[in-house]
Amino acid sequence: MKKPHIVILGAGYGGMMTAAKLQKTLHPSEAVITLVNKNDYHYQTTWLHENAAGTLHHDRTKIKIKDVIDSNKVNVILDEVICVKPEEKMVKLSNDELKYDVLVIGLGFEAATFGIPGLNEHAFTIDNINSARVLREHLDYNFACYHHEMETNDARLNIVIGGGGFTGIEFAGELANRIPQLCEEYDIEKTQVRIIVVEGASTILPGFDERLVDYAMNSLESRGVEFINGAMLKECKNDSIVYEKDGKQIEIPTMTTIWAAGVRANSIVERSGFETNRGKVEVRGDMRTPDHDEVFVIGDCALIINEETGRPFPPTAQIAIQQAETVASNVKEKVRGGKLKSFVPHLQGTIASLGNDDGIAEVLGHQLFGWKAAVMKKVSDNRYLLKLGGIGLLMKKGKFNFFH
Ligand SMILES: Cc1cc2nc3c(=O)[nH]c(=O)nc-3n(C[C@H](O)[C@H](O)[C@H](O)COP(=O)(O)OP(=O)(O)OC[C@H]3O[C@@H](n4cnc5c(N)ncnc54)[C@H](O)[C@@H]3O)c2cc1C
CATH class of the missing domain: 3.50.50.60 (FAD/NAD(P)-binding domain)
Known part of the structure; x- marks a missing residue:
């Protein structure tokens, strides 16, 4: 029997974590997994302001995909996604076309300029x-x-x-x-x-x-x-x-x-004809689009409503990473014919840095100021690296300059 083809678009927080989880949980005899990304690296979007200001070199922010993804288990295609054709279950790349049985869209965000001249x-x-x-x-x-x-x-x-x-x-x-x-x-x-x-x-x-x-x-x-x-x-x-x-x-x-x-979802989602709300796909509880049972959307391309406030959850890496757990599990269940589960966000708090050794945070109901918030942010960044690539990745890319 032909193995199902799982295609993941984008090696950002959502896509990369989904691929990393699937390579551990699905055996190569069960499915073919393909990850498509523009570059041969994953980057930590949440560190880009440091690269832009020149306080952290961009090489620190880049993580080679091959350092996390096992090429024996996941094919990596370096190419640009042009659009998805959901009716044909096909992705158009700038150099190729890919047929899929299960698709995960994790193409992130782009700037929204609201028509302001210049x-x-x-x-x-x-x-x-x-x-x-x-x-x-x-x-x-x-x-x-x-x-x-x-x-x-x-x-x-x-x-x-x-x-x-x-x-x-x-x-x-x-x-x-x-x-x-x-x-x-x-x-x-x-x-x-x-x-x-x-x-x-x-x-x-x-x-x-x-x-x-x-x-x-x-x-x-x-x-x-x-x-x-x-x-x-x-x-x-x-x-x-x-x-x-x-x-x-x-x-x-x-x-x-x-x-x-202002940011908006990657416009590829809208261009591909998916039903959107504010440019994003308002996904079902199990992270699938409303009208395609084999298409999951993750991270900044997905819209989920916070039932307590009636408003969408803001687009964050924290949510994209958590969604990856649910999406990876649901993709696996879909391949095995099991039951899909709903995504439940567990918001641990918000931390904003104000430079290397200063910040503000609201974590588990506590407010933190100054160096304590800055340390907390680095700990949170390090936790992500550990989760994604284990101790090796943490030691290679982690932030350990806690006090200086
Ligand atoms: C400066 C800054 C600071 C932030 N700080 C925080 C923070 O402290 N905490 C927090 O939770 N969130 C923060 N965010 C928000 C967070 O970064 C995003 O919510 C998160 O990156 C979304 O993850 P994602 O997986 O949806 O997409 P991304 O992580 O943006 O990844 C998208 C991936 O898709 C690839 N891609 C895009 N288009 C194509 C294409 N056409 N073809 C092939 N590949 C493509 C990209 O190269 C990228 O690898 C910050 C954002 C910015 C800009």
């Missing part, structure tokens, strides 16, 4: 290794240019972060720590550099308790970060941004705008 053309985003590398190089280049030009140009040293949510604030924390090094390297006075967070809501970090938000703002302000809350970014040009606050439009000269105020 953002697509001029703003930087932090969404993969390449975009993080470009931003880090761009920062260095602007600092290098500052004293090299006939006329000094403040736009080179003004850095605007659009969005005071999780990503924007974590990036601001890293950048605030990197600026003194850049200033030293390029002979620039620290006071000449501005990091400005423009946030549409009246406060940064929506969803966090007020005490944690106050702590984060004070910590960042003490390192030179400015906040403009209640302000909507209206336009991004190559050398300035325009925002609107209290009915007035104000322009800030800047050659570096980082857009961190």
Whole structure:
């Protein structure tokens, strides 16, 4: 009898963990497993703001797929997914086509720019290794240019972060720590550099308790970060941004705008004709799409509603990793003709870093500030590495600089 073909799209938190679990639980005689990813590495998206600011080298964030996935058990195809054709049970890649019996879609997120003029053309985003590398190089280049030009140009040293949510604030924390090094390297006075967070809501970090938000703002302000809350970014040009606050439009000269105020599911999901809600597939309890029994969706491409609040769970690595446990188990049961189970999230808390040794956290009902939150974040990152690739991966890629 022909073995079923399981195809996993994307080696992110959701896809990689699903593949790692399936290679342990399904015997090669039961199914053929294929993992498709653009690169030969998995990257830790939750570390990208460090790569972008230049406080952590991107090689630390990359994990070779072959270091986790056994090629005797899982075929790895390095290619770009173009779309899925669910009616034909087929995936179109840029160089090939794949037929599947069971599909897991874990293609992650992309920036949502909401039609704001100039953002697509001029703003930087932090969404993969390449975009993080470009931003880090761009920062260095602007600092290098500052004293090299006939006329000094403040736009080179003004850095605007659009969005005071999780990503924007974590990036601001890293950048605030990197600026003194850049200033030293390029002979620039620290006071000449501005990091400005423009946030549409009246406060940064929506969803966090007020005490944690106050702590984060004070910590960042003490390192030179400015906040403009209640302000909507209206336009991004190559050398300035325009925002609107209290009915007035104000322009800030800047050659570096980082857009961190919106993500959406990978548009491949919508393009492939799956039924979507806010661009994501509102999955059934067992993580399958509403209309295809053989298609599972995971991570930022999936939408699940928090029944307590009636609102969708925010897209997080924490949820993607937990979903992988359920999806891997359900894929195995589907192959074996068993019963599928429902996904139940177990939220352990939220931790936001504010640089290497500072942060805020709400974990199991407790609030943590400063170095304790920063340590907790590293412990949580290390736990993921241990879960994904065992002690070997943890020792190779873990964060052990707890106090410095
Ligand atoms: C800077 C930053 C900090 C964050 N911090 C946290 C945090 O502290 N805690 C937390 O829980 N969450 C955090 N998040 C959110 C978290 O990173 C995402 O929710 C998580 O990465 C989603 O996992 P995923 O498996 O859906 O997709 P991803 O991990 O994004 O992986 C998607 C994979 O699909 C691949 N791919 C995409 N398109 C294609 C294609 N066309 N063809 C082939 N392969 C493709 C990509 O290369 C990637 O490997 C953060 C996000 C950012 C940007």
